[in-house]
Amino acid sequence: MPAVVHELIPIDMLRVNESARIAEVHGPQPLVQRLEELGLREGTVIRLVKTGEPLLLAVNGHRLSFRADSSTMIFVEPISVEQARSS
């Protein structure tokens, strides 16, 4: 079997209660900056609280609502439950 391939998905493809690590944040510079200020930056572990538009995320114990537009996208790498527990 091939080495572990990391699955990168848009943030809104997460399921409720699933945790993921943010891998890439694409978008216009000012917005990316604003997202980073609010904690949505590469490496942050987030959990999806509620799906839909906008979605609800748990980020470092805070709740953020987020809706992307066509120029903005956040890619995340889902963390399996075991990994999330050990980290």
Add this chain to the structure above:
Amino acid sequence: MSVTDPTSTATRPLTVALIGNPNTGKSTLFNALTGGKARIGNFPGVTVEKKTGKFQHDGRDVLLVDLPGTYSLAPRSADEMVSVDVLLGRQQEIGKPDAVVCIVDASNLERNLYLFSQIRDLRIPVVLVLNMWDIAQSRGIQIDLDQLRERTQAVIVTTSAAKRVGIEDVRTAIIAATGAEAFTPVKLFPESFYREADSLGEWLTEQGLGEVPFYLRERMLLDVHGETEHRVSLKANDDLSHYLKEARARLASEGCRIPLVETKARYDWIRTLLDGVIERTSPEEQQTGSDRIDRILTHRVWGLLFFALLMFVVFQAIYTWAGPFMEMVEWLQQLITDAVQAVIAPGTLRSLVVDGIIAGVGSVVIFLPQIVLLFLFIAIMEDCGYMARAAFLMDKLMTRIGLSGKSFLPLMSSFACAIPGVMATRVIENRRDRMVTMLIAPLMSCSARLPVYLLMVAAFIPGTTWLGGWIGLQGMVLFGMQAMGALVAIPVAWLLKKTLFPGETPPFVMELPPYKWPSVRIVFQRVYDQAKAFLVRAGTLIFCVTVLIWAAGYFPADHTRLHANQAEQEQVEATLAEEETSERLEELEAEARILSANAIRESFLGRAGMVVEPAVKPLGWDWRIGVGAIASFPAREVIIATMGTIFSLGGDVDEEDASLMQTLRTATWPDGTPLFTIPVALSIMVFFALCAQCGATLMVIRRETNSWRWPIFTFVYMTLLAYLGALVVYQVGTRLMT
């Protein structure tokens, strides 16, 4: 296009590739299909295991090739390139597959379909196997298979491979698919991308690099430093890299950004594909206290219902709770009037104090209780964390008119006052959005409109109640008036977004603070600040306008006879015992009414009123209301004061009850018919709901936009709307009433 030649298929074994995301049960399905007998080898030159197996179905031999589990067909290495080569028939040892089986985890369709979407672009017949069907079912995930089949145009089977359920269906589907037409892939990317892929093909042929299949050309463009690019570059030189770099730059300039465009286009396709196809009945959740509250308060149905109900209760409460406080203010006002009348003899000074200052300023101050209540509710909602939830909920609705939830807070604070509302639009990063929000903020029903509604509602709307007094018609009309500005703002915002500020709906990020009990100190501070600002305005601006209006309504008419009349009235009254009346007194009162009506008609105000009357007559207004409305353009709450002054000067005051409400009820046209009817009251309210009668707001808009253009625009559009709205309400209302 037919993939296989019908004459030869009877004898030739079919080649079928099996592909899927890791952990979808691919090995399990492979074993189930082939009976566990696999030949294991290696693909030449790479470390990838080559696993093939055979089975027979319907008299056909099938060679099944297992491909490595992968999330995507975007080869980044030679190992990953193997799957693409096999699927495109470029793997000599295997030959072109007649069909491909794409296995996905049915309980995780959204993500697994990404690979399926890439396989579609290969133009090979596909069997889509929804494995883990048992798990999907036990989790309450319902998938509308017929709908999915229709939308994907693919052969779809469901299996529970571990339980050997549905395996035979897969075999049948494979045979069926190999004979079927391969579907033409839908074009997911922008047209410019396909043009670029075509020119790349021409360029490659020119360079003598031969025909490169369409899918590989797509991959060259999409995968920066990907394996496809790498492999062709080996044969050519750096030219290809340069060419691709330029091609990607061209695409980016047309808004097609690589590599973002692929993921976005494919997931967008999946989203539309699955919209209404999947239903999850029992999402597993484990949540904190705030989350539990949020589950209801941010629910798209319950949350909105709660919000609407809350607003309704707030406005009902403002109406009912403020009553006793208002009576207190009224009583105080009467007390002062009596005191002044006892001290000052009838004359110009008394008129200034009683008709001008007390009637004017007093009629505004009386609404302090309501305004305090409104600010109290807003402060509590903000401090306990609910306001952010409301913005979250509203985002869904706001996106329909091209705005985001970001606009909600400025608009909600505009319900108290548009000035902080306009300033609060600074939090909106997107300029177009900010402009639209700023231009509709003055439409929100600010607290200065409240007095107008309250007065009109109390005086002219019947006090019918239902449900044991919990719901009243007056409260409902009040709620309706409060909601009207917001409702009218919807089409206005939509139009502005379509015409003057076109652009996409901006993204939305906002923190939802945890719920907490509102802090008494913070809430008190905010209410106190706002109440103080209201009283200061009443004491300064409104006071000045009131005095001006009084002067304009008092001069230049001759008041000597009127003052003599008033003095005599008081003398007669003094000689009479309580409850007693005399003919002389009644005569005097009648004369006074005529005298004061004449006096105000001759005044500057009266003359100006005659000029305005034709314009306001279609709204059901007489010149007094017209003058009042015009005088209140600097600040709308002035209307109460000016009406108080005008009607008081005009002698329409009832001696027993000096309140403006009573005065208005008895006001008549010159021919004696009542001036105010329900349509007139409604027309006044609608006018005030929509009109830009606030100099301060317009000044703030000018400061925030740094241009006169926008305040002027706001003033013009709102005033036009107000006039038309009032016209329609009065005209339609009168027709309905008769």
